[in-house]
Amino acid sequence: MPHAPLIQLENVTLTRGGRVVLDDLSLDIAERRVGLIGTNGSGKSSLVRLLNGLLAAEKGRVTVHGLDAATQAGELPRKVGFIFQNPDHQIIFPTVAEEIAFSLEQAGMPRREAAKEAVPALARFQRAHWAERPVHALSEGEKQFLCIIAVLVMRPALVILDEPFSSLDLPTRRRLESLVAGLEQQVILVAHELDAFEGYDRVIWLHAGRLRGDGPPEAVIAAYRAFAEALA
Numbered sequence: 001m002p003h004a005p006l007i008q009l010e011n012v013t014l015t016r017g018g019r020v021v022l023d024d025l026s027l028d029i030a031e032r033r034v035g036l037i038g039t040n041g042s043g044k045s046s047l048v049r050l051l052n053g054l055l056a057a058e059k060g061r062v063t064v065h066g067l068d069a070a071t072q073a074g075e076l077p078r079k080v081g082f083i084f085q086n087p088d089h090q091i092i093f094p095t096v097a098e099e100i101a102f103s104l105e106q107a108g109m110p111r112r113e114a115a116k117e118a119v120p121a122l123a124r125f126q127r128a129h130w131a132e133r134p135v136h137a138l139s140e141g142e143k144q145f146l147c148i149i150a151v152l153v154m155r156p157a158l159v160i161l162d163e164p165f166s167s168l169d170l171p172t173r174r175r176l177e178s179l180v181a182g183l184e185q186q187v188i189l190v191a192h193e194l195d196a197f198e199g200y201d202r203v204i205w206l207h208a209g210r211l212r213g214d215g216p217p218e219a220v221i222a223a224y225r226a227f228a229e230a231l232a
């Protein structure tokens with residue numbers, strides 16, 4: 001039985017820096033594991049930024065897990081966890097425990113309780129020993145892992161990862177992939193690593209702000225590879 005769409009874009013147009021980057025785009029997304037691919041500048045990051053309220057469409061309607069992105073934008077960050085390509089864009093506190101405590105506070109926990117709960121929260125990800133570590137002393141992979149933990153402790157309904165693997169070595173990437181694979185939440189992954197979508201329900205291919213492909217990963221990725229080969 002088809003599920004009701006968790007995410008809906010209706011005739012969405014977005015302009016950035018005077019250029020149309022999403023062009024009258026309509027999408028219904030009900031699947032739990034969704035990949036987003038496309039060449040540089042095709043609009044992937046712009047699209048996912050509409051879903052967590054970092055950008056607003058000037059035309060059309062965006063609905064995310066029951067929230068209207070235009071009128072309920074303030075509520076989106078609690079529903080939508082966002083993991084950026086560069087962990088330094090997300091991490092703001094000097095120590096790991098402070099970063100996690102801040103996330104818990106953002107999720108509505110009183111400050112004192114959040115400070116006490118940070119270590120148990122880290123322990124759920126087998127990282128209690130990181131609590132007092134200065135964030136700047138973590139490796140890139142460890143920082144990315146911390147960002148994911150910081151998002152997951154907020155228990156979002158949707159987790160968006162925007163090119164999370166670019167600076168990670170293969171073992172660290174695999175560890176993150178298996179963490180993501182085990183999540184109960186809906187996941188949208190933006191990645192250039194085309195083998196990252198194994199087991200995904202659906203892959204969406206954006207090109208110049210429009211849908212160029214959409215369907216099961218194997219078919220969409222094969223079409224994208226053929227397109228890339230033809231360009232090379």
Ligand SMILES: Nc1ncnc2c1ncn2[C@@H]1O[C@H](COP(=O)(O)OP(=O)(O)OP(=O)(O)O)[C@@H](O)[C@H]1O
Pocket residue numbers: 016017019021038039040041042043044045046047
């Ligand atoms: N901060 C910005 N200000 C103005 N225009 C921007 C900005 N960021 C992106 N754009 C424009 O939006 C277009 C789409 O960018 P976007 O980051 O959404 O693409 P992308 O598919 O995520 O690309 P990449 O794979 O390179 O990350 C770009 O071609 C660029 O012209």
